[in-house]
Amino acid sequence: MNNRLVSGKQIQSNFKKYKLIAITLVVWFLLSLVFSLNVLATSSYTPAAPAGSTYGFISVEYEYVVSTTNADASWMFDWDDGTTSSWLSLSEGDDSISQLHSWSATGVYNVRVKYRNDYYSDGVWSTSLQVAILETSDDDYPKIPVIPSGSTFVIAGNNYSYSTFVSEPKGELWYRFDWGDSTFSDWTHYISAETSVGVSYSWIDAGVYSVRAQAKNSFNLESEWSEPLSIEVVLDSDNDGLYDSLEQSLGSSPDDESDVSSVSVGSKSHFVVVSMSGDFIFYNTTSENSSVMSLGSDGGYLLDDDGDGSWDYVYSPASSSFSVYVVNTSFVWQTWHFIVLGCLLVVFIVWLLFKLGIIYFITYEEEIPKK
16 A cells, blocks of 8 residues: 555656756757747858948949848948958847948949858858949039128027028039038038028137038039138127127127117117116117107106107116107196296287377477577
């Protein structure tokens, strides 16, 4: 009886041991199968040819791209001129790898990439992309853009737009701007023929800058720089909309933003400046003229905007706004009215008394001596 119990326990123990061994063998087999399939798939993988220009010119850089989502792989470009790139890996968040290259001699080059990973360290070459490289001529380059157009007197820190174009261009173009402070704009997107392109920029420091434009065609050939547009940049220390030297000329402080208000007169924006002496000054941004406003009887400030001697607007300091001046047609007695009326009344009374004989004027006649 006891021998049967011992034998049953041994069988049960052996069964568990053999079951564990069997599971281990199955897992090992599956892992080996996955590894073998991965190596087989990798060894049979042929990358696609890199994408990029198939036509270009010597000494001009062109971009070539390989698309991938495999962050564990490395890629190397072969330029077919005796040079290659280093091994490159995919950056986080990217789905492609790109490289720039230029050739120093004319010819037809077979550009390809080599792929490798942990399972296939020798790598495999892609199919080739044929690139024809030619000599350049003057006709291959874009024409020089026209001188940029835009504001020539600007305030530092504010954005201003500048535009340019190429007359009678050949095909679509890219443009960029040299802002004269050792910085350049990015190349714009392709712009269709003879279409003006605009780019915005703001300067930080005061000074005089030369803005130039340059064009580039689809073969990455760049034009010469355009003629410069001279830009004067001034400071607005308190950021109230008026530059410092103008505020000083109007008698206000360039460090106090509360002494300048932006106001609308008609459909245009102008400024009201409170000088350090307390005067309210209107600055017309269109004519660039200024005038001291007169304090009205109701506490508003009167403005003769067109200089014809009549009031045009009334400025309210409380609301920082203008309203159209309306002539008051109702009669209001002033001091001088009473003085004139009193004088007339005295004259009338004297005349009346004279007519009534109450008073009279004595006249003297000079006696002529008899002969």
